[in-house]
Amino acid sequence: MSTTTENPVAAARRAGRNALDESAGKQLLALHGIKVPQSRVATSVADVDTVISGLQMPVVVKVMSPDILHKSDAGGVKINLRSAADVKAAIEDMLKAPKIKGARIEGFLIEEMAPAGHELVIGGLRDPQFGPLVMVGLGGIFVEILKDVSFRLCPISRIDAEEMLAELKGAAILNGARGTKPASLDAIIDVLLKVGGENGLLLQHATDISEADINPLIVSESAAVAVDARFILG
Structure with missing residues (x-):
């Protein structure tokens, strides 16, 4: 994971941005002890050979x-790119995509693929009356169609986090239903506390972050990795 000495929220404010890009969002998560994939940023195809050195294949490229x-x-x-040639071809294809070729491109995030696991979403928002709220839900169809999520006011305790997971309609899936491997509930709870706990990022940045979204959080039997992150400032 690339790093910077300046807090990513402060850097975004200084630059006049109203959101953190994915790289900065993951820097913020890493500062709060949340695991993210190793990554580098390439500004163009010409950077790829240098940028991917030290990364384990396969990798993902994101505009x-x-x-x-x-x-x-x-x-x-x-996804699932296994060589520098694959990465370069992926970037060239992206630059031809109709919704990308007219956009302002700041670079390409190249990161190691996370191990397989259960997909969850952890997020938050700042309510104008009550302050920061933290949310957890199962990813994919569960959050998009079934709206299977649970909310709490910050700060949450470990007991709150356990109750949030128990409230999910699809909670049994996390325990290994239908022959699937179970997810580490401790790893999920750890991320929930680092986001919405007493010293979590939502309270530490309560005046800056209006919305937060870790989607997906990939959870295996032993760990949780934040694969994508979005933060809106306001």
Whole structure:
């Protein structure tokens, strides 16, 4: 994971941005002890050979643009790339995509693919009356169609986090239903507390972050990795 000495929220404010790009969002998560994939940023195809040195294949490439909110829908995400040639071809294809070629491109995030696991979403928002709220839900169809999520006011305790997970309609899936491997509930709870707990990022940045979205959080039997992150400032 590339790093910077300046807090990513402060850097975004100084630059006049109203959101963190994915790289900065993951820097913020890492500062709060949340695991993210190892990554580097390439500004062009010419940077690829240098940038990918030290990364373990396969990798994912994601376009970075303030004009593109949903990267996958725009053709701005390419997965399971196994060589520098694959990465270069993916970037060249992205630059030809109709929803990308007219956008402001700030670079391409190249990161190691996370191990397989259960997909969850953890997020938050700042309510004008009550302050920061934290949310957890199962990813994919569960959050998009079934709206299977649970909310709490910050700060939450470990007991709150456990109750939030128990409230999910699909909670049994996390325990390994239908022969699937179970997810580490401790790892999920740890991320929930680092986001919405007493010293969590939502309270530490309560005046800056209006919306937060870790989607997906990939959870295996032993760990949780934040694969994508979005933060809106306001």
